[in-house]
Amino acid sequence: MRKYETLVLLNPEMPAESSQALIGGFTGVVERENGQILVVDDWGMKDLAYPVRKHMRGHYVRLEYAAQGNTVAELERNIRISDAVYKFITVQLDDAFEQGAAEPAAAEPVAAKPAVAEPAAEPAAAEPAAAEPAAEGGES
Amino acid sequence: MSFKKKFTPKRKFCKFCAHKDYPLDYKRPDILRDFINERGKIIARRITGTCAKHQRRLTTEIKRSRQMALLLYTAVHSSEVQKKMG
Numbered sequence: 282m283r284k285y286e287t288l289v290l291l292n293p294e295m296p297a298e299s300s301q302a303l304i305g306g307f308t309g310v311v312e313r314e315n316g317q318i319l320v321v322d323d324w325g326m327k328d329l330a331y332p333v334r335k336h337m338r339g340h341y342v343r344l345e346y347a348a349q350g351n352t353v354a355e356l357e358r359n360i361r362i363s364d365a366v367y368k369f370i371t372v373q374l375d376d377a378f379e380q381g382a383a384e385p386a387a388a389e390p391v392a393a394k395p396a397v398a399e400p401a402a403e404p405a406a407a408e409p410a411a412a413e414p415a416a417e418g419g420e421s
Numbered sequence: 422m423s424f425k426k427k428f429t430p431k432r433k434f435c436k437f438c439a440h441k442d443y444p445l446d447y448k449r450p451d452i453l454r455d456f457i458n459e460r461g462k463i464i465a466r467r468i469t470g471t472c473a474k475h476q477r478r479l480t481t482e483i484k485r486s487r488q489m490a491l492l493l494y495t496a497v498h499s500s501e502v503q504k505k506m507g
Contacts, residue, residue: 330487330490330492330493339490341489368489368490370447370489
């Protein structure tokens with residue numbers, strides 16, 4: 282068992298109940314293949330960096346699950362069939378997954394994420410200004 | 422009095438090494454945006470100061486982020502440039 286996450290970009294014009302049904306279908310696929318859904322993280326509507334199928338907004342949903350490798354192939358096959366999914370990406374999060382201990386641990390990183398953002402924002406803002414003058418002087 | 426060195430540039434450091442919990446993740450385009458220029462190109466690590474290990478991960482995370490339309494591939498599309506010229 283490995284831990285994976287799949288981020289899907291859904292059609293923004295789709296009604297909420299049909300997108301929920303679609304996501305429910307995807308979680309069903311994972312569970313049918315003896316996988317375990319850990320988190321269903323709905324990001325809601327977000328602005329896109331570039332137009333996708335002529336839409337500038339999109340509905341992101343992130344699935345976190347533990348499953349065998351062939352489950353991912355089956356899930357992606359189902360994602361490809363549905364017309365409402367514009368883009369998707371699957372990333373392996375963890376090489377090993379223990380059945381019992383992982384459940385509270387899996388919920389934690391999601392909750393911790395906004396807290397991490399706060400201290401991170403400050404050095405990020407300071408750096409680009411510092412990087413600019415260093416660029417010219419760096420060679421000598 | 423030295424004529425050669427009028428200022429010493431601030432020492433660069435790898436942000437991901439300095440802050441261990443600084444997330445390097447394709448789901449955080451707000452942070453990845455610091456490492457691309459306004460055209461969307463990935464900035465060289467000699468300029469940002471990122472270490473080799475983290476720069477390798479950074480490029481893959483930026484590219485993943487681009488795939489999911491969280492980050493831009495380019496600010497200026499060639500089709501738009503042609504429209505302006507014509």
